[in-house]
Amino acid sequence: MATQVKVKKIKSVKRKKRHTCPHCEYNTLLCCNMKQHIRIHTGVKPYKCRQCEYAAITSSALKKHTIAKHTNIRPYRCQHCDFTSAWPGALKRHVLAKHRGERPYRCDQCDFATAWKYPLQRHHTMARHTGERPFLCGHCGFSTTKKRHLANHIWAKHSDEKPFHCELCDYSGKTRDQLAKHVRRHSNYRPHACSRCDCSSPIKQDLQVHLLTHMMNSLSCTVCGYSTIDKSRFKRHIARHTGEKLHKCEFCDFSAAYKSRVKRHMANRHAIETHRCEVCGYSFLAERNYHLHVRRHSNYRPHACSRCDCSSPIKQDLQVHLLTHMMNSLSCTVCGYSTIDKSRFKRHIARHTGEKLHKCEFCDFSAAYKSRVKRHMANRHAIETHRCEVCGYCTGQMPDLIQHIAAHASNTVTD
Template sequence: MAEAGKGSPTAVPRNLCDGSPTAVPRNLCDGSSTGFLCDRDARKPKDQPTASKANAVNQPEANTGDKPYMCGECGYRTTKKSYLSRHMRTHTGEKPYKCDQCDYSAARKDSLDHHLAKHTGDKPYMCGECGYRAVLKSDLVKHMRTHTSDKPYKCDQCDYSAAQKSNLKQHLSKHTGDKPYMCDECGYMADRKSTISRHMRTHTGEKPYKCDQCDYSAAQKCSLDQHLAQHTGDKPFMCGECGYRTAWKTHLSTHMRTHTGDKPYKCDQCDYSAAEKTNLSNHMRTHTGEKPYKCDQCGYSASRKYSLVLHLAKHTGDKPYMCGECGYRTTRKSDLSKHMRTHTGDKPYKCDQCDYSAAHKNSLNQHLAKHTGEKPYMCGECGYRTVRKFDFSQHVRIHTGEKPYKCDQCDYSAAHKSTLNRHLAMHTGDKPYMCGECGYRTTKKCNLSQHMRTHTGEKPYKCDQCDYSAAVKFALNNHCKTHR
């Protein structure tokens, strides 16, 4: 009779026969993988709980790659019983590891160890490049890849690579299309359980992550981490190119793309690509027409949250940004920056094909189309073509008669927002744009720009058939008729 414990693949401990729930047979009588109990053990009640005999005797042989332990819930398989026990907690929600200083609990011991460091403040692992400190060595290893740009995790189906294994797993689901987790409320599907758990909070309103220094709470841990940095002022992530610092690793990764020009997020319906995932999400709505952000005071809806925030300022009348030169006020800091160029004459956007420069980026984009001749947007009614989708949308209203911009003080409506703004000035008498040279005021920014040329003598509109130039476009149009 072969005895267990002699190094065979079916060996089990000899000294476990005390009748406890984890006891296993002391002897396997015939040495086979299905060995019978000896007479001594046969006297035990048949239904007495013991360690899983199948698990005990079906231990994988060395280097076979066998994974005998399987989860009955989802089919997950592993080589070790301890791994299966840990995995089962993802189904049961059990969190046996308790913090003795607060009510935190965890499913895994290493998660508890990580948490305890928050109480002690201990961060033994430090980055020699930027001073970033971490509780875990593995976190430091991951952090170092922000400096080395190392991406060791490679996709075997395309040329994608990632700095973290979790990112590769998420990428692979794009090839398989597998999204096993679904929201019962709205049908949203995700490839990761953690993603669906976060999503569910949009329905429940749950915000489990609490700040211990104020009453702030968040639905996501990353949001809490970002908030905590406001209390500590800690910005451990630094750009080696320009010294930019941030509290978030993801922000540093996004920032680095301003140096590399990398735009990893691709639209599958056109050739648009973006450096940030949120920009791609916003872009996709130009294809779907989705406008999920709704105003609770009128029927306005927007494709971007920021657009809704700007719209809400119309209801409140709040315009916190003011020009010190002329008193112009606006809801956005970026608008004030653009406005200031009417006073400074700054034109930072340069054409790389001629000497044209512009105060605004969209003006440069429109100008560049003159070099390429490209006009991708065409009207199906009359064949009108244009460089910009915005111009096309406005043009279509000539055919539909739509006038979506309504005056809240009378029954006037307009096809274009600029027309409504000009009309509203009749009610308020407001002329926010003022010339610093002579005090001339106007309701329209473009009128001020034209007026300024009377002082500067600038004539940007050139005739391509003679040396005539004009300060305003309509004067050039009238001149061109003399060549016909």
């Protein structure tokens, strides 16, 4: 009898379809990976941080950002130094680069080597070997390999616009990072300390500039020991001790040690290219500052703090407020008010204690705020008054003068 042989049918394995990017040569088997890759070309970042303006393409990148920037969790510690990291990969790269000296990523055309992959990619794309710089500046001879570098160059070198303004002083910057660095100077948090003296700074770059005073021939103040290598800064510092006022007003005898104060005086007293508030009479040289000021008179406060009940009409005010949660702030034991500004905290405490720090030079009047003493001196002792050119009426408050001039105008219309 013939034996029957059973033949097993082999199932055909279906090959998965590979997804190819229409913008570059990237391909993958998973559709979800392709969707994330496409966002690199389109610039869509759907995952946004709740505590800052950071946005990411993937949820894992947002998670890394949250742990690294908004928490103090650093479980991975270097055995050779004090370096800590939130991720094992960063610690591994640190050990390779700093302690072992290993640089696995090398350039094929030169001796350049690095411990990180991204610097090697940047090395290849920065025209190190080809010399090609297709993006040229129309104002000067600057050229670069990337379009965003050209945009940053034009913004920094050929644009006078500074949209980011400090709400505590007259400073304005071109970028949000410049404003954030400047705001730190108003705080008492100074983590960067000098190893040679008692000086400390809120910004690392300021400490590096300070260290030059120990290495170079610096200018030292004989009164308080202050030293710097910047002649203009040293000149302004000496003016504090001598009382010298270098900047003068063009219309009156007013003078000040800082140019910004003279500009503010000209705006308030002489109405030079100003934008004046109709509610309180305060005036500004810049129209943007005027619009920011007007918001403070309204009850519309769209910028709310995620950690407390505080809200603000201006975004920069909220950023300054967030520093009270991140830094060592001064807290009131009576009502819980907190701030990083010593002068504001001192004025706040005066509300509870009833202490009146500022006194009038001509009588026994005193107040907790310096502005109230100035108003008293203007009204009672005719100091720095505003005078009407029509009838000679004078007052210490600009809003009163505005109302008085409006009365003249209404009388003229009636007649």
